[in-house]
Amino acid sequence: MNVPITSLRGVGIWIAAQLKNLGIETVADMLLHLPTRYEDRTQLLSLGELQAGAPALFAGTLQNVEIKAGKKSSLLCLLNDGTGSIILRFFHFSPAQIKQLQVGSVLHCFGEVRDGYYGLECVHPEYHIHSETNPAPEIAQNLSPIYPTTGKVSQKLLRGLVQQALDFHPLPEKLPAFLLQQQQLMPLMQAINFLHQPPKNTPLAALGTGQHPAQRRLAFEELLAHHLSLRSLRHRVELAQAPILANSQLLIPQLLNNLAFTLTGAQQRVFQEIQQDLQLTRPMQRLLQGDVGSGKTIVAALSALQAIEAGYQVAIMSPTELLSEQHLQVFSHWLTPLGIKISGLSSSLRKTQRVKALEEIASGDCQIAIGTHSLFQETVNFAKLGLIIVDEQHRFGVHQRLALRNKGLQSGQSPHQLIMTATPIPRTLAMSVYADLDTSIIDELPKGRTPIQTVVIPSARRAEIIERIRHACLEGRQAYWVCTLIDESEVMQYEAAANTAEMLRETLPELRIGLVHGKLKSKDKAEQMQAFKERELDVLVATTVIEVGVDVPNASLMVIENAERLGLAQLHQLRGRVGRGAVNSFCVLLYQFPLSETAKSRLATLRETCDGFLIAQRDLELRGPGEMLGTRQTGVFTLKVADLQRDQALLHEVQQVAEHLLINYPENCEILIQRWLKRGLDYGEV
Ligand code: ADP
Numbered sequence: 013m014n015v016p017i018t019s020l021r022g023v024g025i026w027i028a029a030q031l032k033n034l035g036i037e038t039v040a041d042m043l044l045h046l047p048t049r050y051e052d053r054t055q056l057l058s059l060g061e062l063q064a065g066a067p068a069l070f071a072g073t074l075q076n077v078e079i080k081a082g083k084k085s086s087l088l089c090l091l092n093d094g095t096g097s098i099i100l101r102f103f104h105f106s107p108a109q110i111k112q113l114q115v116g117s118v119l120h121c122f123g124e125v126r127d128g129y130y131g132l133e134c135v136h137p138e139y140h141i142h143s144e145t146n147p148a149p150e151i152a153q154n155l156s157p158i159y160p161t162t163g164k165v166s167q168k169l170l171r172g173l174v175q176q177a178l179d180f181h182p183l184p185e186k187l188p189a190f191l192l193q194q195q196q197l198m199p200l201m202q203a204i205n206f207l208h209q210p211p212k213n214t215p216l217a218a219l220g221t222g223q224h225p226a227q228r229r230l231a232f233e234e235l236l237a238h239h240l241s242l243r244s245l246r247h248r249v250e251l252a253q254a255p256i257l258a259n260s261q262l263l264i265p266q267l268l269n270n271l272a273f274t275l276t277g278a279q280q281r282v283f284q285e286i287q288q289d290l291q292l293t294r295p296m297q298r299l300l301q302g303d304v305g306s307g308k309t310i311v312a313a314l315s316a317l318q319a320i321e322a323g324y325q326v327a328i329m330s331p332t333e334l335l336s337e338q339h340l341q342v343f344s345h346w347l348t349p350l351g352i353k354i355s356g357l358s359s360s361l362r363k364t365q366r367v368k369a370l371e372e373i374a375s376g377d378c379q380i381a382i383g384t385h386s387l388f389q390e391t392v393n394f395a396k397l398g399l400i401i402v403d404e405q406h407r408f409g410v411h412q413r414l415a416l417r418n419k420g421l422q423s424g425q426s427p428h429q430l431i432m433t434a435t436p437i438p439r440t441l442a443m444s445v446y447a448d449l450d451t452s453i454i455d456e457l458p459k460g461r462t463p464i465q466t467v468v469i470p471s472a473r474r475a476e477i478i479e480r481i482r483h484a485c486l487e488g489r490q491a492y493w494v495c496t497l498i499d500e501s502e503v504m505q506y507e508a509a510a511n512t513a514e515m516l517r518e519t520l521p522e523l524r525i526g527l528v529h530g531k532l533k534s535k536d537k538a539e540q541m542q543a544f545k546e547r548e549l550d551v552l553v554a555t556t557v558i559e560v561g562v563d564v565p566n567a568s569l570m571v572i573e574n575a576e577r578l579g580l581a582q583l584h585q586l587r588g589r590v591g592r593g594a595v596n597s598f599c600v601l602l603y604q605f606p607l608s609e610t611a612k613s614r615l616a617t618l619r620e621t622c623d624g625f626l627i628a629q630r631d632l633e634l635r636g637p638g639e640m641l642g643t644r645q646t647g648v649f650t651l652k653v654a655d656l657q658r659d660q661a662l663l664h665e666v667q668q669v670a671e672h673l674l675i676n677y678p679e680n681c682e683i684l685i686q687r688w689l690k691r692g693l694d695y696g697e698v
Pocket residue numbers: 273274275276279302303304305306307308309310434458459561563565592
């Protein structure tokens with residue numbers, strides 16, 4: 013079905029390897045490797061017609077060649093054609109080149125024309141010197157595609173391969189004609205042909221927006237393929253048998269009785285939804301969304317109890333060791349009094365401890381295992397796994413979620429799965445990226461929370477903030493100071509945090525200041541967190557390791573540095589670390605002066621609202637879904653053509669078409685998935 017790229021003429025092992033680096037392994041990949049932009053070489057302009065500010069194809073006779081000395085010497089060539097003139101400027105040039113550029117020769121050039129000191133000029137044009145053996149190149153009939161590539165694969169090679177693919181290996185249309193008509197979609201190969209070689213006079217602007225009908229067609233098909241793959245995954249999981257976990261009569265009432273609080277209405281509702289799922293023979297595949305602090309953990313604990321009372325084990329997976337440690341504490345606090353045995357599988361365990369924990373999990377002695385994704389990477393064998401709980405799933409990325417599910421699908425048996433996320437996702441988007449999951453939403457915060465007051469302050473005024481921390485801490489409160497450096501290495505992050513901690517220790521000698529960062533051993537991290545929780549520290553300086561899930565109710569002040577560089581959803585997550593107790597909480601967003609208008613309005617959103625959904629919507633508008641879902645790095649949703657943000661309007665139709673295809677054309681679905689998602693449903697390792 014997928015023709016390998018090596019079946020194209022001229023593609024041997026070496027080129028195939030280079031193409032693979034570009035993600036091209038099949039002829040279909042080649043056809044879907046679309047240009048990122050186009051050049052218009054369809055019109056040869058006379059020099060009199062040239063205008064600054066645009067790339068152009070032009071020709072003329074060399075009238076003068078000279079080397080201009082200076083700090084940076086350059087080679088200047090004056091070109092004239094009777095209607096006007098232009099200077100070609102080269103900053104890098106070789107003796108051989110000078111020799112070729114004889115006065116009187118005729119040059120054909122392509123390059124960006126701009127205004128220079130002596131009139132129009134063009135820096136480093138591509139050029140072609142005419143001679144009898146080397147006549148003028150033909151003028152292109154179509155816009156010239158510029159493909160994404162690496163230094164090793166030339167545009168020329170790519171163009172040649174695309175041409176071969178277009179000529180000999182067109183992709184079959186997999187959308188029935190009536191659907192094309194109904195959705196006003198261009199036929200597939202018409203769209204592909206067009207995008208590889210748009211006819212002359214196609215306005216470049218029309219292609220730049222990504223809204224051209226040809227682009228729309230491909231975006232539609234790509235989103236459809238992704239949607240179908242998630243749906244088919246869901247379907248496959250549904251075929252598996254899950255253990256029936258009857259409602260708990262004993263453990264759940266006990267835990268509820270011991271709790272210092274009562275569940276909110278929203279918590280009760282979502283737990284009922286989960287309870288119903290757990291009693292079916294079909295594996296639960298449920299996403300639990302709830303804003304930071306909405307109380308997802310207790311819902312997870314109750315779900316775990318239902319599995320345990322039915323005689324099954326539970327695996328709880330978090331994205332970081334820090335969170336695992338915290339879960340271990342919270343779950344132990346709630347569940348050990350009920351006689352439940354919990355194992356934490358952290359990387360700081362000594363070998364003997366680890367062996368013992370693994371044994372207890374394998375024998376069924378311990379009912380809950382808590383860890384990071386290593387829970388599923390290593391040879392952890394469960395005696396009777398009934399439920400997998402994944403916390404803060406957006407940190408894992410879609411890849412891992414799917415891999416995990418595949419892993420659960422052994423021998424037609426599958427545990428139930430509950431996936432929890434604090435990133436509220438707008439509905440249409442959720443329906444597409446989580447097409448494989450049912451959704452429950454906790455849309456209510458526990459009572460007694462006071463909203464966090466957020467202020468936005470230039471970092472030059474940090475002395476005031478430090479004073480404020482001094483006061484708050486002397487009154488018995490605690491504070492976080494979060495150092496953020498985006499796209500910097502962990503080492504740099506660590507240094508920034510360490511310097512800040514040092515500075516605070518000097519300025520606030522009367523306070524006890526701790527430090528956590530990604531380079532600490534998890535045992536040391538856990539120790540610092542514990543000390544902070546037990547009020548042995550007043551201020552905790554942290555990198556963004558603190559971002560997800562950490563819960564210290566007495567901390568009521570948070571300072572976030574370089575706030576303007578973080579996404580809104582991320583800031584909201586961070587800020588959610590405070591405002592968990594009854595006292596008034598503050599969040600100070602420090603920024604580097606000056607702030608752009610957009611940055612101002614973004615930060616203002618946080619000042620104005622604590623509603624995670626609203627913030628997520630704004631973040632989506634401002635930064636796009638990739639950032640928001642944390643999928644940018646993990647790759648599953650690196651879409652080739654579509655853009656979840658730009659093409660949001662297509663998502664609804666995509667769902668309807670998917671529905672129709674699944675029922676009436678199941679074999680087409682498989683082909684579409686293969687075409688767009690190279691590895692189909694095989695998402696590889698966790
Ligand atoms: P998140 O949804 O962000 O994971 P947590 O589960 O960590 O939130 O809950 C935040 C805090 O709120 C915890 O200290 C938890 O014990 C507390 N909590 C949870 N549910 C309730 C409730 N119904 N009433 C009062 N406090 C609650």
